[in-house]
Amino acid sequence: MNTGQWLGLITGVLFGFLLQKGRVLRFDKQVGAMLLQDMTIFKFMLSAILLGMVGILLLSNLEIITLSHKPMNVGAVLFGGALFGAGWAIMGFCPGTSLGALGEGRWHAVFAIIGMVAGAALYAELYPFLKLTVLAWKDFGKLGLPEAIGISQWVIVPIFWVGIIALFFWFEKKKL
Amino acid sequence: MKWKTDDGGWSPYLAGALLGLLAIASVLATTQFLGKTSYLGASTTFVRAAGILERTIIADHVASNKYYTETKVRVDWQFMLVMGIVLGALISSIMDKSFRLESIPPTWEERFGPSIGKRAIGAFAGGVIAMVGARLADGCPSGHGLSGMMQLSVSSLVALVMFFGVGVLVAHMVYGRRTP
Secondary structure, eight states: OOHHHHHHHHHHHHHHHHHHHTTOOSHHHHHHHHTTSOOHHHHHHHHHHHHHHHHHHHHHHTTSSOOOOOEEEHHHHHHHHHHHHHHHHHHOOOHHHHHHHHHTTOTTHHHHHHHHHHHHHHHHHHHHHHHHTGGGSOEEEEOBHHHHHTOOHHHHHHHHHHHHHHHHHHHHHTTO | OOSBOTTSOBOHHHHHHHHHHHHHHHHHHHHHHHSSOOOOOOHHHHHHHHHHHHHTTOHHHHHHOHHHHHHOOSOOHHHHHHHHHHHHHHHHHHHTTOOOOOSSOHHHHHHHOSOHHHHHHHHHHHHHHHHHHHHHHTOOIIIIIIIIHHTTBHHHHHHHHHHHHHHHHHHHHHHOOOOO
């Protein structure tokens, strides 16, 4: 294995370890969030975002790393996002957690994994058609929120922190 | 707030915060060792896996397919990251004895009964739909939800709202409104 593969493997092991420790891999946690009964996956995800965003935006300001926004292609993000949401609810896993669920013994995740590999193959066939239709509607390109609304990221980040922490208190109060 | 859950897991706030630190360490490490900043993600690996499998049967087709060519079908950093998730979850669940062989998730069984066939069809169909969506949106809850949000990407904000909004709607239709 080359350096990239080793680095990926080590990072993945730590990622999987934390996903499992946070108890976010389970079907019931994922569907529980969508049924608005158990916010464990949001507590986990938003905590990661709060810390990660400060470090990543700072490192990018210092020009140590480069940001890599995914394109704001309107049709793609709206349509794709909706399809993903529907599939996620039925399958009860997202791509990353399906593999983790398999690791903690929830072997029924293999059906979801096979489905997702099939979905990827299907997408590869649909791609030329989508490129001429949905993907061709309107693309704002790689866009960050600070540039989009003209407000510094160091104003947005504190607002984000306050909002999310308030949400955490609400989750705890409501025992979600 | 408790640091441990009743079944020996960690508080999701703690585990999540550590994941935030891992995400920062990971962008630094990929920039340093691979010469290009890479962000945590998972769904592109499914395209590569599909390409690798298809290549064993119809190699010419994969070679001429535009999407496979653009994605570059190979076992790369992210591919091994996704494999690592399986291993990491296995290690963690064995360490705290939460490893369980489960054939039907409880919430599913409550609604659709104990048939493994039904669950297999549901999971497969959901998987196909979700992956077409994730590739169209160019990311999943890892790529958009974690990495994109950490960078304050507009597309990730919109994608996350769509993921969860439609997820809530469909989950209520599929599993019904149950009292907790």
